Amino acid sequence: MAAVLDTGDISRALKRISHEIVEKNHGVSQIVLLGIPTRGAYLAARIAKFLEEIESPVATGTLDITLHRDDLRLRPPRPLLPTVIPTGGIEGKNVVLIDDVLFSGRTIRAALDAIGEIGRPKTVQLAVLVDRGHRELPIRADYVGKNIPTSSNESVKVNLSEIDGIDSVEIVGGK
Amino acid sequence: MKHLLSINDLTADQAISILDTAKELSKVSDGAMKKLPTLRGRTIVNLFFEDSTRTRISFESAAKRLSADVINFSAKGSSVSKGESLKDTAQTLQAMGADAVVIRHGASGAAQRLADSGWISASVINAGDGTHEHPTQALLDAYTIRDRFSELQGDFQGLEVAIVGDILHSRVARSNVLLLKKLGANVTLVAPPTLLPVGVESWGVSISYDFDQTLVKSNVVMMLRIQGERMNDSYFPSAREYSRSFGLDSVRLNMLKKNAIIMHPGPMNRGLEISADSADAGNSVVLAQVSNGVLVRMATLYQLLAADQNSEMRM
Structure with missing residues (x-):
């Protein structure tokens, strides 16, 4: 079990992503960050903190996509996680979705559906800490912390100090 | 959990998980997000052998908000009358391929019979069977109490609940007593002796x-x-x-505690009990x-139908 990223790596990656978000959107005034629970929500909070240091505070919320998943039938029922849309909404804003790992792309597809129900943002961008490949849908990330090529029988475990007590990314399993 | 026939089918944790799910649903169905794709392609049958306004409409709108197809069946005007x-x-x-059957029936145990019979493979949800139980009503009452x-959060420790009136014929009272006690509330039943069931x-x-005497110490007065249709008027003078x-x-x-709430499962007889x-x-x-009824029924349908019924809830 090899740790691919440690605390410093994660922090630097998120900081770089924050700078890229500011650069690409010419500031942060129209930005809404939406983290996908569980870990995406913590990453969103961290990026929000960086953005505040770089420019100014940004609207931050969370988006639970459980009800929009296409694999609900295949798995045990999951408890719903909080969805918090910032006051001011997402209408006409540049929404940055934030998740920990980009894999098949199905979570993001569900998130796009969920966003479509809430309003019509000007753009939707995607930031992920890890892109591990193996996409099943035509979806890509705008901001990537690290590309980690994996084999499909491995899995990528992201630990964040807020819930896991430690910051690290490791590759688990596989042969 | 495949069926919801009685509050006894639920552990306290499962009940709270339904209430939490309903709480999250209240946030997503509050604003513009009215319809969710979660149960697309599922068929839910409302099988009503007894008259009902709010329960049937509530289940229907819960199912529709989750994009399920709804078939309404009422005994009147169907082959049951033949x-x-x-x-x-x-x-x-x-x-016809029903995935869930929501049944209301005048006979106690009808839902259980349907679930145990092997006649159907669908999930069965008890929407009131005779004088036995009405579990989703108890859940929506608990949700409303928690909301107020x-x-x-977890439990209702220290909460004083008075349930007043026709306990004898009330499936709502029975389910509420079971659930409120499960969650830790203190329940007092208030009724004339003739309207209390044997073995209470x-x-x-x-x-x-x-x-x-009970009123002044209660936080919740239900x-x-x-029930005119279930009694022959000889229970009280x-x-x-x-x-x-x-x-x-x-x-x-005016005697109620300052923050106490008044509940009634409806339909109300204004001027009689309230x-x-x-x-x-x-x-x-x-x-x-x-309105909470719709959320709680959405949560119930989600937990019974969203996933493969043989797998357990992932916490």
Whole structure:
């Protein structure tokens, strides 16, 4: 079990992503960050903190996509996680979705559906800490912390100090 | 959890998980997000052998908000009035591919019979069976209480609940007693002795014949409907006398604790068990109960139907 990223790596990656978000959107005034629970929500909070240091505070919320998943039938029922849309909404804003790992792309597809129900943002961008490949849908990330090529029988475990007590990314399993 | 037939089918944790799910659903269905794709392609049959307004509409709108297809079946105007048995009706529904059957029936145990019979493979949800149980009503009442007393999270420890009126015929009372006790509340039943069921001492609740005495210490006052259709008027001398002893009138309204809430499962007999000013008072949550009903039923349908029924809830 090899740790691919440690605390410093994660922090630097998120900081770089924050700078890229500011650069690409010419500031942060129209930005809404939406983290996908569980870990995406913590990453969103961290990026929000960086953005505040770089420019100014940004609207931050969370988006639970459980009800929009296409694999609900295949798995045990999951408890719903909080969805918090910032006051001011997402209408006409540049929404940055934030998740920990980009894999098949199905979570993001569900998130796009969920966003479509809430309003019509000007753009939707995607930031992920890890892109591990193996996409099943035509979806890509705008901001990537690290590309980690994996084999499909491995899995990528992201630990964040807020819930896991430690910051690290490791590759688990596989042969 | 495949069926929801009785509150006894649920552990306290499962009940709380339904309430939490409903809470999350309240946030997503509040704003513009009215319809969710979660149960697209599933068929839910409302099988109603007894009249109902809010329960049927509530289940129908819960199912529709989750994008399920809904078939409404009421005994009146169907082959049941030609003498079709429950078994044949059920098998017809099975042949049509129902994923869930929401059943209300006048006979206690009808939902259990449908679930255990092997006639159908669908999930069965009890929407009221005779004088036995009405689990989703108890869940929506618990949700409403939790919503009003925000300090209550996991359990209802220390909460004083009075359930007043026709306990004998009330499936709502039975389900509520089971659930409220499971969640830790103190329940007092208030009714004339004729409207208390045999064996009520074993329910583990307090019993009072004096409404005024119970009223002043209660946080929640749940009024039950006097069920004209289930009684022959010999349970109390007159409607007026009942109203005077057990009705929530304007005098009693003023005796309520400051933050106490008034609940009623509906339909209300205004002027009998509840006066018009009590029903419309600021601390009456009767309409909140109706809107919460949709959320709780969405949560129930989600937990029973969203996933493969053989797998357990992932916590």
